[in-house]
Amino acid sequence: MNLLERVYVPSTVSSDGSVTSHGCFSTQHTAIEVLKNLLSQAQQQELTRASILTWDIDVVGSEGMNVMAEFECKMCPVCMRTTFWIDLERFKAHCYGSACQAWIEENSIQPDVIDCGWPPTGYAEQFETVEDALNALRNVGNEAEAAGGEARLNIEFS
Numbered sequence: 001m002n003l004l005e006r007v008y009v010p011s012t013v014s015s016d017g018s019v020t021s022h023g024c025f026s027t028q029h030t031a032i033e034v035l036k037n038l039l040s041q042a043q044q045q046e047l048t049r050a051s052i053l054t055w056d057i058d059v060v061g062s063e064g065m066n067v068m069a070e071f072e073c074k075m076c077p078v079c080m081r082t083t084f085w086i087d088l089e090r091f092k093a094h095c096y097g098s099a100c101q102a103w104i105e106e107n108s109i110q111p112d113v114i115d116c117g118w119p120p121t122g123y124a125e126q127f128e129t130v131e132d133a134l135n136a137l138r139n140v141g142n143e144a145e146a147a148g149g150e151a152r153l154n155i156e157f158s
């Protein structure tokens with residue numbers, strides 16, 4: 001007997017607008033892992049958006065479909081590559097660029113606090129607005145570059 005009631009479908013949107021689905025999975029965990037893997041390679045693929053949809057089995061029409069998570073890709077404030085993925089449901093952003101991993105996230109306890117950080121130098125700070133956090137990360141990138149760091153070494157891909 002098949003007890004599967006719902007499947008999880010990670011999909012991505014390219015810069016030309018084409019949508020690609022990457023399989024359907026029986027657990028949310030697997031779908032997220034598949035998507036994360038794709039995003040970490042996304043700098044070569046020019047993706048602009050990504051999502052995880054759920055489809056309920058044996059439901060006719062669009063009623064059976066729901067958006068579980070949606071992400072938008074922006075330029076990373078630190079490494080300047082288009083590898084900065086923003087979770088649109090709950091503000092949360094993370095750079096999937098190699099040697100970067102800059103992040104911004106709403107504080108889970110204090111709603112008006114925005115946490116951000118850049119792991120390569122152990123930088124972590126709190127701000128009141130996302131804009132302040134983005135500016136702070138831009139400065140971190142500028143400083144790393146001025147110090148001869150490698151954050152922006154791979155901006156251009158041949």
Ligand SMILES: [Zn+2]
Pocket residue numbers: 076077078079080081083084095096097100101102
């Ligand atoms: Zn980055």
